[in-house]
Amino acid sequence: MNFKVPRGTQDILPDVSWKWQRVENIIQSVCDVYNYKEIRTPIFEQTELFQRTVGDTTDIVQKEMYTFTDKGNRSMTLRPEGTAAVVRSFVENKMFGYADQPVKLFYTGPMFRYERQQAGRYRQFVQFGVEAIGSDDPAIDAEVIELAMTVYKRAGLSDIKLVLNSLGDKESRNSHREALIAHFTPHIGEFCQDCQNRLEKNPLRILDCKVDREHPLMETAPSLADYLNESSSAYFEKVKQYLDIAGIEYEYDPNLVRGLDYYNHTAFEIMSTSKGFGAITTLCGGGRYNGLAEEIGGPPAPGIGFAMSIERLLLALEAEEKSWTDEPSLDVYLVTLGDAARTKGFELIGKLRENGLRSEMDYMDRKMKAQMKSADRLHANYVIVIGEDEVNENTVQLKNMADGQQKKVSMDDLLEELKK
Structure with missing residues (x-):
């Protein structure tokens, strides 16, 4: 089903x-x-x-x-x-x-x-x-x-x-109510069943009827403004x-x-x-x-x-063709290459999120090219690349997605670098 x-x-x-x-x-x-x-x-x-x-x-x-x-x-x-x-x-x-x-x-x-x-x-x-x-x-x-x-x-x-x-x-509404009842009563049979039911209970609602809006009596109905x-x-x-x-x-x-x-x-x-x-x-x-x-x-x-x-x-x-197109961007996307890098990346992304950075990483064991495409689709401002060498050196490759510039940064200095 x-x-x-x-x-x-x-x-x-x-x-x-x-x-x-x-x-x-x-x-x-x-x-x-x-x-x-x-x-x-x-x-x-x-x-x-x-x-x-x-x-x-x-x-x-x-x-x-x-x-x-x-x-x-x-x-x-x-x-x-x-x-x-x-x-x-x-x-x-x-x-x-x-x-x-x-x-x-x-x-x-x-x-x-x-x-x-x-x-x-x-x-x-x-x-x-x-x-x-x-x-x-x-x-x-x-x-x-x-x-x-x-x-x-x-x-x-x-x-x-x-x-x-x-x-x-209330006084104005009651005066207008009596005038509406007197106005519609002689021809109420020409109106829909809802309007007929409303005549005595709440005749003002007749004026809001979508079925009988074109009836001639609607045009000549007493105006509430005259009874205020x-x-x-x-x-x-x-x-x-x-x-x-x-x-x-x-x-x-x-x-x-x-x-x-x-x-x-x-x-x-x-x-x-x-x-x-x-x-x-x-x-x-x-x-x-x-x-x-x-x-x-x-x-x-x-x-x-x-x-x-x-x-x-x-x-x-x-x-008005003013719908928003600036979907919130991702601060950082982590690209990890290999098991050791994924383990290190998982540790690092936790620290980034603790510091309020909107972060994401790959959980599908994809190649680097596919991970970079994902970062682009998510409008990431920065990409952090961690491979085997980076794990051994305690560094990352930090890429600015706006200008394409990339540099090696120590993991210990990464947060400070991102703050800049």
Whole structure:
């Protein structure tokens, strides 16, 4: 029987995984500068957590979750997104009692959704996300957005744009909700079954429907912008003011609706504008979620966050023809000729690695020419050749692969020579 990788997943092979590591290093560096600390949560959680937070009218909950019953007859779900688990941990571990608020967290890890596989979209995918919980200051909204933009720019992307909207507070959302119900009700039978189910539960999600996006009522639907109360409008203006101060350009889109039920006030997406990227342009999405902590039994703790796909970031780099080609090089490759040289080389490579030098040697008993080709393929900066004469003399032949110069060096002086 031939086994293959499960549909909708992928193997990240060594010739690509170094790019992932580079992205992760950029993320770590940016989060460190912004003082966001890493949090790691379980890959599976109680199913009800996602039903209560993500929303039972969303496609994620209705169609895409990987749910199973464990041996204790409990319903568990592989996490489809990161925010719910982070907020659950925030409440459970009483982070709301920390002296320093807001609590600023980030995570990276696999998420799982049963979706149709497309370019840059998998059933197991890796997300980097940020959550700032405990403050309703518009400045923290701007900071979170700025952090996301900084990651993309550090990675090398330039063809990106920020799209912004306000979903308003509870009062504004309720007013808009009633207007949407009145607008769609007379013709709801013309819409898909999902939209019909959402009409009373969450009519805002109708505007995000991919099946009925061309229906004439979509164009004339009441705009949330017309129902924002004074405090919601003032909040949104403050967010935009801080983005202006940060020098971050944005587009206002009153029709932007995030696909999760817990958002309110600020909502945003970062999109690729590269011509070669494809039809689905969204790289990152996020927004404010005041009330989410209370939904799962915690005290009031307003929050804001985002999630970005690492797969789509790398795809965007390729679309801009800015994918990295400078794979990390090898510091030293040891070429050994004969049993005594291999024994000595094995001892020497241990010392090189102890001193932080990225080193490799031959384990296939190949001829010198084949070993040199291997060193070249691995982009070795230096090659150390050890043969019978070198073992007897306690020396090595040290070759600089950049200029081709080679010289005899005592093994006792080798580390100092390499440091030069």
